[in-house]
Amino acid sequence: MASKSIWLCLTCHTCGARCPNGIDVPALLDPIRHDVLRRKIGITDPKVAIFHRAFMDTVKRFGRVYELFLVGMYKFKTKTFMEDMELGWNMFRKGKLHLLPPKSGNLSEVKEVFKRSGLK
Ligand code: SF4
Numbered sequence: 001m002a003s004k005s006i007w008l009c010l011t012c013h014t015c016g017a018r019c020p021n022g023i024d025v026p027a028l029l030d031p032i033r034h035d036v037l038r039r040k041i042g043i044t045d046p047k048v049a050i051f052h053r054a055f056m057d058t059v060k061r062f063g064r065v066y067e068l069f070l071v072g073m074y075k076f077k078t079k080t081f082m083e084d085m086e087l088g089w090n091m092f093r094k095g096k097l098h099l100l101p102p103k104s105g106n107l108s109e110v111k112e113v114f115k116r117s118g119l120k
Helices: 014-018 025-039 046-062 067-078 085-093 107-117
Strands: none
Touching: 014 025, 025 046, 046 067, 046 107
16 A cells, blocks of 8 residues: 555556456455555555545546646645646647536436445
8 A cells, every 4th residue: 555556557458458367457456545545554656646636536526527727726736826827738738637517417316326435
């Protein structure tokens, strides 16, 4: 739980798709991450935990990732407003950061998942 590695997984599912034993690594890491956050132990880099919480919060609010909200939450909480400005601008220019939140047809289902899981 103290390993920084649990926070490096991007949930791309490449390893699970290629694993001959069918091990779903992201599915194993998610409960560990949540347990670390819930128990407030083993977090070596607070920014990683802040990013994870901002990510989960945006999914909970919008039913899927809303990158501009995610970046805003992360920047506000880490007070790193001026870091990555050029990257952010380039992402915006290329249409990777949308001004309006995405429409999610299953927001109520996503909220129900959060409610049942006890995630805050
Ligand atoms: S899903 Fe697997 S391959 Fe993808 S980032 Fe996570 S551990 Fe790596």
